[in-house]
Amino acid sequence: MNHTRGRFILFEGIDGAGKSTQCEMLYNFALEKGLNCIKLSEPTGGEWGIKIRKMLSMEPPPPVEEQISMFIKDRIEDVLLNINPALESGKTIIMDRYFYSNAAYQGCAEMPPEEIIKRNMALNFPLPERVYFLDLDPEAAMDRIIKRSSSGKREIFEKVSFLKQVRENFHSIQDQRFMILDGSMDPEEIFPLIIKDFISLLKD
Numbered sequence: 001m002n003h004t005r006g007r008f009i010l011f012e013g014i015d016g017a018g019k020s021t022q023c024e025m026l027y028n029f030a031l032e033k034g035l036n037c038i039k040l041s042e043p044t045g046g047e048w049g050i051k052i053r054k055m056l057s058m059e060p061p062p063p064v065e066e067q068i069s070m071f072i073k074d075r076i077e078d079v080l081l082n083i084n085p086a087l088e089s090g091k092t093i094i095m096d097r098y099f100y101s102n103a104a105y106q107g108c109a110e111m112p113p114e115e116i117i118k119r120n121m122a123l124n125f126p127l128p129e130r131v132y133f134l135d136l137d138p139e140a141a142m143d144r145i146i147k148r149s150s151s152g153k154r155e156i157f158e159k160v161s162f163l164k165q166v167r168e169n170f171h172s173i174q175d176q177r178f179m180i181l182d183g184s185m186d187p188e189e190i191f192p193l194i195i196k197d198f199i200s201l202l203k204d
Contacts, residue, residue: 006036006087008126009198010095010177012170013134014104014163016141017183018190022134023096025191026198030092038086040078041096048074064110068119071102075125083126099125104169108162113169128177130201132194133170136183138163 009026013019020041027039043049052070055062062070075098086093099120107113142160174180179197181190 006090007092007201008083008087008095008128009093009201010098010100010128010131011134012097012100012104012131013183014136014138014141014166014170016144016163017134017136018144018187019132019134019183020096021187022132022181022190022194023094025187026194027094029195029198030094035092036090037092037094038082039094039096040082040086042078042098042101043071043074044078044082046074046077046081048077064106068102068106068111068116071099071106072120072123075099075102075120076123079125087126095128098128100131100170100173103173104166107169107173108165113173117173130179130197131175131177132197133174133178133180134183134190135167135170135180138167140184 011019011023011026023039023041027037030037043052048070052074055067055070061067083093099117102120103113103116107116138160141163179194181193183190
């Protein structure tokens with residue numbers, strides 16, 4: 001692997017699994033160690049990302065094809081403006097969600113997750129070097145979501161039955177980049193496992 005380019009580290013998991021917490025912890029760790037790094041997430045804060053966030057509170061949700069199209073348009077913009085420039089300048093990207101989430105969540109209806117992966121691969125999006133997958137039982141995840149929600153409002157995807165399917169989809173699309181972590185553990189127990197692997201990646 002050519003590391004004159006930057007490194008690309010990704011966090012994935014169902015809502016409530018703790019991936020955003022670990023992503024933030026790793027980003028702070030990398031900064032403290034003096035790494036030239038940036039933290040990204042999808043949906044982005046761009047035009048399409050804003051439209052997606054509005055979509056996530058719609059009932060009923062838009063057709064799946066429309067959802068997939070919006071995520072891909074957001075990703076094309078993200079790759080052009082953020083991901084590729086960061087990699088080309090040698091930065092380490094630490095990212096919260098990418099096309100694996102797109103496949104797992106939108107793959108719950110008419111289009112299988114493998115097909116969504118293929119559509120993203122066909123666009124030659126950069127591939128992460130490591131995917132830290134926080135795996136958690138959907139009922140436990142929902143308990144966390146409810147506890148952290150002050151408004152009582154939920155996104156369209158925050159239902160136990162739906163999250164069960166999403167979790168299954170994630171498992172069906174795992175590849176050699178995935179490192180599976182037990183999301184039921186305390187964050188302070190999970191993080192050293194990530195650090196150990198992350199440091200070994202940097203030595204390659």
